[in-house]
Amino acid sequence: MAYPSMGEAHRRITDYLNNFSDAVSYQDVASLAQLFSFSSNSPPLLSVADALNFFQDANRLIKQSEKFSQYGEILAPLFRSLQSYRTGNLVDAYHAFEKFANAFIQEFRNWESAWALEALYVIAYEIRVLAERADRELASNGKSPEKLKGAGSFLMKVFGVLAGKGPKRVGALYVTCQLFKIYFKLGTVHLCRSVIRSIETARIFDFEEFPRRDKVTYMYYTGRLEVFNENFPAADHKLSYALTHCNPLREANIRMILKYLIPVKLSLGILPETSLLEKYNLLEYHNVVQALKRGDLRLLRHALQEHEDQFLRSGVYLVLEKLELQVYQRLVKKIYFIQKQKDPSKAHQLKLEVIVKALKWLEMDMDLDEVECIMTILIYKNLVKGYFAHKSKVVVLSKQDPFPKLNGKPVNS
């Protein structure tokens, strides 16, 4: 043990208590926040943890002075949590931390100003990552991991404390983002809905007044939700916001935004340049983009197969699969242009059997009826303008703009 004496341990613990009490008295939030930041594993914090494990009876020190004992409900569980954290008992550490955090928000509620927000941010973050580690401990002992869910319930309570009127509301978005991280991890994203409603319908608080880091995180997660809902214009708006405002030095975050924004943009007919895919190592999209440019249905199929696991995990597979119609459009357009070069007067008459032949070349065996069905869909979705002459098995293309562009709008559904 790094402690030469009981006296030294005593001194460290008393210093910590004084730091806490001073930070609250002087509303020094930076110092206060440091005292709770377990995951920083800062040497001062670890040495207090060691002192607590050595001294064992820290409650006596809390009770020794009114200055400390008035915060006993906060400090006693905080000490217990720190002790367990240091000895690696993360489930115990989590339980005590939740007790401490509940006592802290009681106090926080009573403070009129928002001076302690930053300390609350640290608590919100710490409880989430501690819960994740506690769940890992539980799962490895064959028990059911449930702490992260508990952390979610706690953070909903914190959200309630912040989301009303008044100066504390500026902190609501930070807590929302921590909740999103929990819900996305647990696969309970439907729980995002009520917090989103509360953030977006509030007339008393303008979204732009939230801190930028929270706005970017919020737009990333709500953008991902819009991707799952297949609401591509909204997803485009949110993810583009996140991309525009993200710290450019945070390349991992920019990459994650692009991972979702690219399929969204593709479905709106907008393609990323190769340089962008290279810079952020998103080459899994390269062949998808090429397939769209060429009208190469075979390449699209291969690209989807090759990265199937990846696309399924991030939930963009279905979005990419739907690009098939755009690729069909492009292929038909190519056939049209090739015909036009040979004989402009007849180019707008497209024989189905010609399309069948092109598809066969792309290893897609379809008969005339199936191709007729595809062409009907393309016309219905306004990707092709024209009509179908059923008897002669010919698509007659409109002379004006036979292949309307999407221009940033989704394919008609």
Place this chain on the structure above:
Amino acid sequence: MATEQPKPATEEVKLDLFEDDDEFEEFEINEEWDNKEEGKEAMQQWEDDWDDDDVTDDFSLQLRRELENNSEMK
């Protein structure tokens, strides 16, 4: 004797249950950055008018050959 069925490795699965591969990296509480340059570069590398009616690329040339193979195109 081996009468008991071997238990499936559920623990391994459980550990893997709660994952989000794309969890956004935490910004520092006081992280600040310049509003001017941010994200601009990544916002510019998109083409929305890529459909340039070009049929001279390899794919189109092959397609043309394929379609001309039979005399069905007049």
